[in-house]
Structure formats: C-alpha cells, structure tokens
Amino acid sequence: MFVTILISIFFFVFAPDVYSQVNENRVSYDNDTVKSEVISEQAMKNPFADANTFTVNFADMSDDEWCYPLPGAHVISPYGGRRHHSGTDIKTKPNDSIFAAFSGVVTMSQVYYGYGNTIIIRHDNGLETLYSHQSKNKVKKGDVVKAGQFIGLTGRTGRATTEHLHFETRVNGKRFDSAKLYDHKNNKIKNGRFVFTKLSNGSLKIIEESVNNM
Secondary structure, eight states: OHHHHHHHHHHHHHHHHHHHHHHHHHHHHHHHHHHHHHHHHHHTSOTTSSOSEEEEEGGGOOGGGOOOSSTTOEEEEOSBTTTTBSSEEEEOOTTOEEEOSSSEEEEEEEEOGGGOEEEEEEETTSOEEEEEEESEEOOOTTOEEOTTOEEEEOBOOSSOSSSBEEEEEEETTEEEOGGGTEETTTTEEOSEEEEEEEOTTSOEEEEEEEGGGO
16 A cells, blocks of 8 residues: 555656656657658659759758768869769768768669669759769668768779769759869858759759849
8 A cells, every 4th residue: 555655656746757758759759750751752752843943042051951971072083074974073081971962862772883882862952962882881772861961981882993982963863063062172062042944855954043143
C-alpha cells in the first residue's frame, strides 16, 4: 500500500515533465518528417512542369540553404574546354569530406562507369548535382539530405588520375557550367537571380539577373 502511494506521488510530481519532454521530442520529430516530405516532393517535381522557365534566387538564400561541396578546394579542371569536360574537377586532399550543395533527394548512389562512386541529388529548388570519384559514398538512394550534409569522401574511383571531386550541375539531366552559380575561387555561391529556360530544341538557357537591377 505504501509503495503504491509512493509510485502515485512520483508520477503526479514528475510525470508531467516527462510527458512534456516526450511531446516536445515528438513535435521536433514530426517537424523534421514534414520538412523531409516537402523536400522530397519538391525535389522530384519536374521544374518545367508548369512552364518553360523557373527561377532560383540565391540572393534570398540563407547560409544554411546552400553549401560549397568541397570547402577549401581549388579547380584543377574546369567545365567544357577542348576536352568537353562535363563538370568541374575540384581538389583538396584524399578522403576529404564532401557536402550536399542544397537540400534534396538522393536519386543515385553507386558505382557508375568511369565516374566511379557516384552520387546524384535532385534538389527542391529545381536543380540537380552530381558528385563522383568518391572513395566512399555515405548516403544511399532515396535519402533526403539537407544542404551542407556530409555525403561522401574524395577519392579516385573510376577514371581518375588523382583524388578529387568531379562536380556537375544539371537541370533535368542537362549539364551546365557550375561556375555560372559558384564562385569557385572563393568557394561561394553567386549572389544573383538565375532564370532557367527550356528552349524548343530541348536545350537549356540560363540568364543571371543582378539583384541590384531588380
């Protein structure tokens, strides 16, 4: 009888705090789940589903909404040129941390021909990024990732002569020069408004509008 009374007193005094903490944790969990679902839904949507143009305004992005994929890196091979290079090769050191450029959904994480270990992420802003030659991929297909989330380690898998990150920016699978969006020298995103247009021949047109002229 005495033990029963003590247990009742304990739950009367302490249980509200316990239940309150559980509820707070559940609310936090639910919020994260909702955010992941929204990111996933937006990322998998065709950016040209409603019109032949869409806009990404980097000037409105907070620091936690974008990330340079390999902080401290320098360019060792730019996009295009005589090699018709499909991306931008950036380098720091072997097994360095690679981060997601924006939030989105991982649509590929596997060995992919000469790319070696490859990750592709479709982002909720309409863009798509590719990361390759990793020594290890740290995310799997279907994962919802946040901007700045650790996703892999630099390596030289596939056709690569040195450890580095091969980084591509795309829209619906169509590649374009990542230097249009990133200041690679300073590892920063450009402070601009970008209008992406799908032309009648299927090619992609990108116009940067200065925020000072808006």
